[in-house]
Amino acid sequence: MDYKDYYQxxxxxxxxxxxxxxxxxxxxxxxxxxxxxPGDAQAEERFKEINEAYQVLSDDDKRSHYDRLGSAYSNWQQTGGRGGFDWDRWNYGQPGQGGQPGGMRVEFDGDLGSLFGGAGGFSDFFSQIFGGMGGSSGLEELLRGQGRTQATQPRQYTSEMVIGLLEAYQGSTRQVRIGERTFDVKIPKGAKTGTKLRLSGAGPTGRDGKPADVYLKIKVSPHPGFDRQGDNLHTEIYLDIISAVLGGKVTVPTLTGSVTLSIPPGTQPGQTFRLKGKGMPKLRTPDHYGDLYVTVQVEIPKNLSDRQRELYEQLAKLT
Structure with a gap:
């Protein structure tokens, strides 16, 4: 993958x-x-580059790695960030010991496509942990080495699953293979950061003969075009000064396509309009939606032709 100057x-x-x-x-x-x-392949490719740049530079951790690694960042990305599985990110805790109560936490950052169904993705990740240890003996051996295993303590395994805002809006069903078993995982419409999805009995078998549960804890990654606040979305549009003064119609992107917004004459910078029902579906009542708030920013022309300057000067004399 070629190096891309995201700042540029x-x-x-x-x-x-x-x-x-x-x-x-x-x-x-x-x-x-x-x-x-529409139909402009170059504009589409440029749009993809712009989104890619924003996804990296808007994330403090990704930006730090990008700034530090420079042209090596692409290779670092392709190797999964750290070139393999990072045992330092495992956390097994017991009540009173400062960890996750009665469970093991697995942090896994990545997009949804890399988590499910791909080589080196989510299914392989769990297969390596659960399927290649001869049951749970290898895992228990690791935990015994940390001096933190108790046979009577209930266990749970939690992985952070990063999804995009559109995935949270639409919802979906994904297949996850853990060891020799396949599970259908339903991501509900309106899922939020912190939403937990339970895979009952999907983990390794413990000493009591019962399989542990696996929890997928959702993290919705920031979207470059929308700020999510609860069930509402916020975005900005840019107007030229003529449209702000005289009014008109503008195209506003939403998660389901573009809509037309009527701008009244005399629209001020920072003025906000509400598009009812164009926000996120509500998690518990997915047939109900939040709203989309559109804030207007007015672009002031920097370079004027002689004729344009003349017209503005004439206008100034009339006011």
Whole structure:
């Protein structure tokens, strides 16, 4: 994978703040959005690059690695971040010992595509842990070595599953293979960071002869175009000064496609409009939706032709 200068792609300085990164992204994303450039393959490719750059630079950890590794970042990405399984990220805790009560925590960061059904992905990850140890003996041996195993203590295994905002909006069903068994995992519409999905009896068998449960703890990754606040979504659009003054119609992207928003004359910078029912589905009542709040930013022209300047000067004399 070739090195990509994400700062250059977004047109920002390497010391840019998070707000500057977000502002640059949103402006470019609106400009190159496929809905605004139907059939334009170059615009679509540019849009993908812009999203890729934002996904890295908006995440503190990814940005830190990118800044430190430079051209080696792509290779680091392809190897899964640390070049293999990181035992330091395992945490087995007992009540009163400062860990996860009665369970083992497995941290696994990545997108949904890498978690499920792919080589080196989620199914292989669990197969290596659960399927290749001769039952649970190898795992128990590891825990005994830490001096933290108690036969009577209930066990649970938790993995953090990172999904995108669109996946959380639509919901889906995924197949997960753990050892020799396959489980259907339903990601509910409206899933939030912290939502837990339980796979009953999917873990290794303990000394009591009962298999442990596996919990998939959802983390919804930030979306470059929308800020999620509960069941509501927030986004920004950029208007030229003429549209802000005279009003008009603009295209607003949503998670289900674009909609048209009527802008009244005299719209002010920072003014917010509500699109009812265009937010996230509610987790417990998925037929009900939150709202989408659209904040307007007005672009002031920087480079004027002589004729444009003349017209603005004439306008100034009338006000």
């Amino acid at each position: 792609i977004l047109g920002i300085d390497e010391n840019a703040s998070k707000d500057e990164i977000k502002k640059a992204y949103r402006k470019l994303a609106m400009q190159y959005h496929p809905d605004r450039n």
